[in-house]
Amino acid sequence: MKPILDALLEDPKTILKSRYNDGFEVAGGELEPFYLAAAKKKFDQLATKIPALKRLAAEQGIDSISSLDDLVLLLFPHTVYKSYPLSYLEKNRFDKLTKWLNGLTTIDLSGVDASGCQSIEEWIELLDNTTDLRLLHSSGTTGKLSFIPRTLDEVETSALVLKDVIRDWYGDNVGTDLTKDPLPLIQPSYRSGYQTMLRTGEIQAELFGISEENRLYLYDDRMDADLCSLAGRIRAAEAKGELGSLELSPGLIAKRDQFVAREEIKKESVRTFFQTAIDRFGGQNVFLCVTWVMLFEAMSEAKDQGVSNMFGKNSVLVTGGGDKGYVLPDNWKEIIFEGLGFDRAYELYGMSELMSGCPMCEHGNYHISPVVIPFVLDPISGEALPRSGTQTGRFAFLDLLPETFWGGFISGDEVTMSGFDNTCPCGRQGPYLLPEIRRYSAKEGGDDKINCAGAPEAHDKAMEYLLNAAR
Amino acid sequence: MNDCIDVPLVIRGQVIEDFSETFGGRQGESRFRTADAKRYLSQIVADKPSDMADLYTIDFDEIVDYLARLGQRLKLNENAYLHEAFELSKKTSSLSESILRHAYEMIPGFFEPEMTRQVAANTVGIEFLEGWVPLREGVKVRAFGARAVHIIAGNVPIVGVATIVRNALTRSDAIIKAPSNDPLTATAVARTMIDMEPHHPLTKHLTVAYWKGGDEEFEEQLYQPKNVEKIIAWGGFSSIKHISGYLQPGIDLITLDPKQSGTIIGAEAFESADRMQSVAEKAALDVGIFNQEGCVNARVIYLVCGTDDQGVETAKAFGELLFQAIQALPETLSTAHRSFDPALKDELDALKFVADEYTVIGGKGSEGAVIVSHESEPVDFARDLACRVANIVPIDSVDTAVKSVNAYTQTIGIYPDSLKESLRDRLAYQGGQRLVSLGGATNMPSDAPQDGIETMRRMCKWVVDDTQ
Numbered sequence: 001m002k003p004i005l006d007a008l009l010e011d012p013k014t015i016l017k018s019r020y021n022d023g024f025e026v027a028g029g030e031l032e033p034f035y036l037a038a039a040k041k042k043f044d045q046l047a048t049k050i051p052a053l054k055r056l057a058a059e060q061g062i063d064s065i066s067s068l069d070d071l072v073l074l075l076f077p078h079t080v081y082k083s084y085p086l087s088y089l090e091k092n093r094f095d096k097l098t099k100w101l102n103g104l105t106t107i108d109l110s111g112v113d114a115s116g117c118q119s120i121e122e123w124i125e126l127l128d129n130t131t132d133l134r135l136l137h138s139s140g141t142t143g144k145l146s147f148i149p150r151t152l153d154e155v156e157t158s159a160l161v162l163k164d165v166i167r168d169w170y171g172d173n174v175g176t177d178l179t180k181d182p183l184p185l186i187q188p189s190y191r192s193g194y195q196t197m198l199r200t201g202e203i204q205a206e207l208f209g210i211s212e213e214n215r216l217y218l219y220d221d222r223m224d225a226d227l228c229s230l231a232g233r234i235r236a237a238e239a240k241g242e243l244g245s246l247e248l249s250p251g252l253i254a255k256r257d258q259f260v261a262r263e264e265i266k267k268e269s270v271r272t273f274f275q276t277a278i279d280r281f282g283g284q285n286v287f288l289c290v291t292w293v294m295l296f297e298a299m300s301e302a303k304d305q306g307v308s309n310m311f312g313k314n315s316v317l318v319t320g321g322g323d324k325g326y327v328l329p330d331n332w333k334e335i336i337f338e339g340l341g342f343d344r345a346y347e348l349y350g351m352s353e354l355m356s357g358c359p360m361c362e363h364g365n366y367h368i369s370p371v372v373i374p375f376v377l378d379p380i381s382g383e384a385l386p387r388s389g390t391q392t393g394r395f396a397f398l399d400l401l402p403e404t405f406w407g408g409f410i411s412g413d414e415v416t417m418s419g420f421d422n423t424c425p426c427g428r429q430g431p432y433l434l435p436e437i438r439r440y441s442a443k444e445g446g447d448d449k450i451n452c453a454g455a456p457e458a459h460d461k462a463m464e465y466l467l468n469a470a471r
Numbered sequence: 472m473n474d475c476i477d478v479p480l481v482i483r484g485q486v487i488e489d490f491s492e493t494f495g496g497r498q499g500e501s502r503f504r505t506a507d508a509k510r511y512l513s514q515i516v517a518d519k520p521s522d523m524a525d526l527y528t529i530d531f532d533e534i535v536d537y538l539a540r541l542g543q544r545l546k547l548n549e550n551a552y553l554h555e556a557f558e559l560s561k562k563t564s565s566l567s568e569s570i571l572r573h574a575y576e577m578i579p580g581f582f583e584p585e586m587t588r589q590v591a592a593n594t595v596g597i598e599f600l601e602g603w604v605p606l607r608e609g610v611k612v613r614a615f616g617a618r619a620v621h622i623i624a625g626n627v628p629i630v631g632v633a634t635i636v637r638n639a640l641t642r643s644d645a646i647i648k649a650p651s652n653d654p655l656t657a658t659a660v661a662r663t664m665i666d667m668e669p670h671h672p673l674t675k676h677l678t679v680a681y682w683k684g685g686d687e688e689f690e691e692q693l694y695q696p697k698n699v700e701k702i703i704a705w706g707g708f709s710s711i712k713h714i715s716g717y718l719q720p721g722i723d724l725i726t727l728d729p730k731q732s733g734t735i736i737g738a739e740a741f742e743s744a745d746r747m748q749s750v751a752e753k754a755a756l757d758v759g760i761f762n763q764e765g766c767v768n769a770r771v772i773y774l775v776c777g778t779d780d781q782g783v784e785t786a787k788a789f790g791e792l793l794f795q796a797i798q799a800l801p802e803t804l805s806t807a808h809r810s811f812d813p814a815l816k817d818e819l820d821a822l823k824f825v826a827d828e829y830t831v832i833g834g835k836g837s838e839g840a841v842i843v844s845h846e847s848e849p850v851d852f853a854r855d856l857a858c859r860v861a862n863i864v865p866i867d868s869v870d871t872a873v874k875s876v877n878a879y880t881q882t883i884g885i886y887p888d889s890l891k892e893s894l895r896d897r898l899a900y901q902g903g904q905r906l907v908s909l910g911g912a913t914n915m916p917s918d919a920p921q922d923g924i925e926t927m928r929r930m931c932k933w934v935v936d937d938t939q
């Protein structure tokens with residue numbers, strides 16, 4: 001095995017100490033023995049410590065991983081982190097929610113008394129104060145929040161991986177090392193919150209040493225977890241008929257109203273935001289975290305006003321999010337880069353459950369680091385497709401970085417993977433995902449299909465905003 | 472799934488074999504070529520109301536006779552058009568071949584004279600269709616057919632067939648928008664009518680076309696009061712939202728929203744082992760027939776067995792029996808699902824992580840499952856239950872079940888019948904639309920109101936002759 005693989009097998013966190021690009025100089029064919037050894041080790045370390053993994057392994061009759069097919073049987077479905085019943089939230093049963101969460105982490109939560117908690121925010125705060133967990137939650141676009149148990153150390157590890165990507169992706173030390181040169185942060189979203197992106201971003205900013213005066217946010221307050229959960233709870237309450245009464249505290253109602261009011265003037269706010277960004281940081285190198293669509297809207301507006309070259313040449317853009325059904329003109333990237341005045345963009349494919357995202361290369365492919373063992377599964381049988389050629393199916397993986405939760409996960413995304421026996425035109429070796437990625441959704445069969453069975457969704461305006469907010 | 476099939480456009484007795492537009496082809500969706508409906512708009516619409524007069528040159532007996540003769544020609548093994556529709560459905564439908572075959576074989580039954588007479592008599596009144604009926608001295612009323620567009624559901628082939636029967640019985644003019652998930656069945660019936668009697672008024676008042684729902688250029692011109700008096704729309708939010716934009720005075724919209732159905736089983740079911748077995752077999756019919764693809768199928772099953780430990784054990788035992796009974800259904804009625812919903816599978820798999828709250832019986836592959844809740848709460852994904860997955864919810868009192876009923880609840884299967892009688896008014900207040908003996912949910916009477924609406928009466932124009 002190559003030295004990098006030996007090192008990663010010894011400790012996956014070595015990825016932070018070794019040369020980042022070493023990970024992409026390992027041919028696909030060399031990875032197989034490493035994957036098996038690393039998966040075996042990870043499983044042995046965690047199987048007795050994570051109750052849910054222990055139970056799944058027992059159910060599958062696996063006490064040790066002897067092949068990667070064994071591993072496939074031990075991957076968690078993507079619904080795992082939202083498998084709790086919503087009634088726990090409705091009835092403030094945070095004691096039960098804690099017990100459920102305890103099944104998914106090595107951290108002992110048996111001493112946490114959450115029976116007095118009255119909101120998700122309170123509950124996460126309690127976990128923060130009494131345990132090593134720094135719980136993350138999803139944005140709730142599917143109507144139910146996922147709660148992902150992570151420790152501060154794990155959140156910091158993912159921030160440091162991102163730091164290495166930014167520094168080395170376009171060549172060793174070609175990019176800025178944000179821990180040495182903490183560029184001003186420009187982030188058109190909330191300042192803080194327990195939602196994955198916000199919490200990771202906040203911890204990251206602290207870790208990189210970005211000072212308070214060098215941070216600019218669209219909203220200077222926090223995104224409320226209970227507000228994020230509201231859309232799903234309204235929907236669930238409606239589905240339950242008269243049983244499903246939903247009592248909202250006045251505080252939450254006020255936050256909801258503020259949220260809706262903000263969404264209604266969001267375009268205008270974003271315009272003002274970029275103006276403020278120019279006023280404060282114009283001409284300087286900056287660290288910009290924003291989705292492509294929002295950036296495109298802001299930069300085409302800037303173009304109309306004759307504004308261009310806003311920031312320094314060595315700025316960093318971390319972005320992604322696809323086009324979300326928004327039709328962008330052919331020259332959309334030119335418009336963006338002209339406005340920004342720099343073109344160093346980092347686009348990553350990832351998800352809350354994956355600690356190191358997959359950076360996109362100049363050919364549009366997303367490259368998978370050796371600390372992630374990737375699978376493409378047959379969407380019907382759930383069996384792994386061969387690690388050869390080009391395969392389309394459901395993306396699944398074992399993330400080797402987590403130490404307190406099981407990184408084995410089956411996503412809800414359809415991907416096409418290649419790179420085990422060929423090399424991406426960019427020259428990087430090992431597995432990669434092709435640009436086209438989509439959700440497996442209920443819309444199979446097209447959007448013009450009419451069935452008599454079903455229950456209409458509520459189309460409350462506030463809820464639409466909530467659901468769309470993080471898309 | 473890559474084969475592209477040709478779907479002719481049928482306009483008022485004419486078959487138009489223009490296949491210049493291709494539709495569909497996404498995951499699980501049939502890809503087909505058909506005409507660009509926009510080019511035929513002037514032929515598709517009946518913009519001269521006086522053209523309806525020919526429907527009044529025939530009497531009701533003749534309509535019944537025409538339908539009876541048509542029904543005889545709609546035998547699956549003898550009718551090439553229907554066979555083609557069946558072959559396509561085999562590839563694209565969520566239903567397995569054995570169930571589809573059974574469904575197609577049921578089609579002639581809809582056309583039998585006793586059936587069509589009963590439907591007309593009980594849902595409109597034959598006398599109103601046939602002539603002016605005096606309400607009192609001087610005031611008479613008659614039900615006239617209307618020019619209507621039908622946007623139909625495609626999950627079961629019977630919807631298109633029933634629409635054609637209703638159109639004929641009410642002497643209406645139908646433009647059926649063929650569903651993308653079943654583009655051929657209604658077309659097959661229409662072509663059979665043309666082969667049988669190309670110039671008959673009933674043949675000439677049926678059009679079956681496909682256009683993409685939401686095609687504004689076409690729909691804006693179609694949905695004009697001079698062309699269309701009624702729109703009968705099946706479907707959910709997006710389908711209705713497209714249409715609501717075209718509404719204006721002069722157009723009556725009848726919506727048949729997507730619905731779900733449920734079950735309430737009283738404590739009497741647990742009086743003996745035999746009784747429990749037979750109740751489970753009845754419930755299995757409500758869950759499993761047509762693979763739970765219909766709005767009438769049971770999904771959440773409330774059991775009045777108590778919520779203490781013993782109650783939950785009873786619920787689990789009943790769950791086992793129900794699961795076995797679903798598996799034992801004959802394959803003409805129910806099978807393992809041919810494309811089990813992957814999102815539902817993910818939800819089922821996630822229940823392993825809340826083993827304290829739910830017991831899952833089955834659900835390993837595509838065989839279906841019974842989820843037993845340990846508390847009086849359905850699973851969070853209750854509205855996505857499908858593919859023969861039911862959720863048993865133990866309750867202490869029927870009140871919990873009654874309150875769970877809302878405007879989206881269509882059928883409620885109830886055991887025993889005495890419980891049905893004692894609950895029926897309360898269930899109606901809540902929004903329930905059909906109360907049926909357990910086991911009969913999928914056997915929906917075609918001569919009774921649907922979804923709380925008298926659809927056939929709404930399809931008619933009720934004209935008053937008032938002598939003063």
